[in-house]
Amino acid sequence: MKEKKQSDLSVLLGYAGSYRGLTYLGLALSAAAMALGMAPYICIWLAARDLIAVAPNWTQAVNVGRYGWLAFGFAFGGIAVYFCALMCTHLAAFRTASNIRKAGMAHLMKAPLGFFDSNASGLLRNRLDGAASETETLLAHNLADIVGTVAMLIAMIVLMFVFDGRMGAACLLAAVISVCALCVMMTGKNAGLMAEYQAAQDMMSKAGTEYVRGIPVVKVFQQTVHSFKAFKQAIEDYSAKAEHYQANVCKTPQAVNLTFTEGAFAFLVPVALLLAPGALKSGSFAGFVTNFAFYAVFSAIISTALARIMFAASGMMLASTALGRIRQVMSAATFETVEDPVTPRDNRIEFRDVTFTYEGSEQPALDRVSFTVRPGQTVALVGPSGGGKTTAASLIPRFWDVSSGAVLVGGADVRQVDPHVLMDRIAFVFQNSRLFKASILENVRMARPDASREEVLAALEAAQCGDILAKLPKGVDTVIGTEGTYLSGGEQQRVALARAILKDAPIIVLDEATAFADPENEALIQRALGRLTDGRTVVMIAHRLSTVLGADNIIVLDSGRVAEQGTHERLVEANGLYARMWADYNRAAQWKISSEGEVA
Ligand code: ADP
Ligand code: MG
Secondary structure (H helix, E strand, O other): OHHHHHHHHHHHHHHHHHHHHHHHHHHHHHHHHHHHHHHHHHHHHHHHHHHHHHOOOHHHOOOHHHHHHHHHHHHHHHHHHHHHHHHHHHHHHHHHHHHHHHHHHHHHHOOOOOHHHHOOHHHHHHHHHHHHHHHHHHHHHHHHHHHHHHHHHHHHHHHHHHHOHHHHHHHHHHHHHHHHHHHHHHOOHHHHHHHHHHHHHHHHHHHHHHHHHOHHHHHHOOOOHHHOHHHHHHHHHHHHHHHHHHHHHHHHHHHHHHHHHHOOHHHHHHHHHHHHHHHHHHOOHHHHHHHHHHHHHHHHHHHHHHHHHHHHHHHHHHHHHHHHHHHHHHOOOOOOOOOOOOOOOOOOEEEEEEEEOOOOOOOOOEEEEEEEEOOOOEEEEEOOOOOOHHHHHHHOOOOOOOOEEEEEEOOEEHHHOOHHHHHHHEEEEOOOOOOOOOEHHHHHHOOOOOOOHHHHHHHHHHOOOHHHHHHOOOHHHOEOOOOOOOOOHHHHHHHHHHHHHHHOOOEEEEEOOOOOOOHHHHHHHHHHHHHHHOOOEEEEEOOOHHHHOOOOEEEEEEOOEEEEEEOHHHHHHHOOHHHHHHHHHHHHHHHHHHHHHHHO
16 A cells, blocks of 8 residues: 555656655645644744743743743744745646656647547546646655654654653553554454445445436436436445444444544543652752643644644645556557658558457458448448448558558558548548537538638638538637527538548548438538539448448448448349338338328
8 A cells, every 4th residue: 555655656756857846845744834833842842932931020030031932943943944845846836747648648649540539538537637737736745745744753752752751651651542542443344344435435426317317307217316226326336335334343342543642631630649659758859840831732733633634645646546546548559659650652541451359349341341432432331330441441541550461551561651641632521520619610610720711701602601600600610609609510511521621631421421411401411512512532430321332332331241342233133131211212212202291
């Protein structure tokens, strides 16, 4: 456990880079500040000694004023040094957090694009951001407090034995008992109970999140909270575990802990009573009273010190989980950088015996798939849902790397091409193309940042977006997602097409939309698609077979394999899977026409 924490810390300090020294300086200053904080107690002791020596002729205690000022000076100095310490640790902590963010982002930039399909980029960024800020608290405050408090405890123990070892031991005994009580709560067989209790708490918050996500369903189906059995179960489980843990584990040790941290007096008074007769006899009673006064004041700060250490230790735990999340981001697989990049000769696309299996999946999504798209051709990928069409399309812009075989663009293995060169050559429109919360102009311009306003407008025009711009309050400068301006699925698809048109890349990879097929949008999308694909090399996933009639080649993917390929006529003649799909499609189309006829 301890070893792991240390390595956590060294990982964090590793991120601090050149600011690591500043952290150490801050910690040393914090220790010095806490040690300085002990000095006023010595001054109090000195003042008390002088006062008691001259009692009751108080005016004779000439040095008391000086001790008072000294105590004030030390206290103030301690605060000033602590301030400097926190300054150092904060500077280092901010730099460390910013380094973590930078390193995380840099790492994610090298991750395959497909990674962001299964891990929403916004979520990743939030997770990284949150984790980085959590380390900030540890480095800026908790660590300084831990080091400072340890220094303070050492100074305290030394001081305790300087004046009167026996009374010191009495104070210390109280502290030792409360620490032992704490340990009982958290170690041995109780550690298991604590872990169970924490797991139940975790479970409850997870079930709570699920519940909140499910609220729309609850409302639609008029259900009550009781229908969320998992959530209810988790709450009851947590409540039972918490009660059990409190009643059986915490009750006694926590009572002991609180009693002794707050009441170090409990030991001090009996010891003093025991020592008093001896002191009277030996004539050093004044010194004895001074010491007693000192320990009475001093014992009160023990509880503060212990509380501070506990608090700081919880910061350590938080930082440890934060670091876990940072590690998760940093362990995302990345592409290796290309040593000697190859430049694609032309726009030919070739799948050579490609097999691809998603991480964590047993079945390959593509199984020894081979086909070629010659420059200028339009090739359609068709087949039943789950056949591997989207997967095949996403291997071309290298969302993922193949498990075996190769995807070639212009004769070059995509793994050997500089990613920027590859991206410049390919424009892709996938079904889940997202628009950002920015103006339409900016959203389209992303495809080519140096494009002029006129070029963007021309691309929007080509993508048949005129009607969208006309109805928006500020036209092309309307920010999407504000003032109630949301675009329908079909409209978003057309803006995404404008983006691809503006990019003006020679290769187009398209996942054609089905979900948004209201007739009006459909006609516009078809026209936009025509403008986009004109004269280019196109790989398109077609869901409506009417759009593939003119394709130069049709690849039928079924369960990750190429079931058959050829032109529409050849495939219909072959009377295989495609012919069946075509027959189904025609039947559905006819059904649609006839049912519309009935309505009319
Ligand atoms: P299609 O586009 O033809 O409907 P896909 O290429 O989307 O098919 O999917 C092919 C297979 O790969 C399916 O079995 C699907 O469940 C699986 N699959 C798709 N995406 C992922 C993913 N991100 N992780 C794991 N498996 C996936
Ligand atoms: Mg698909």
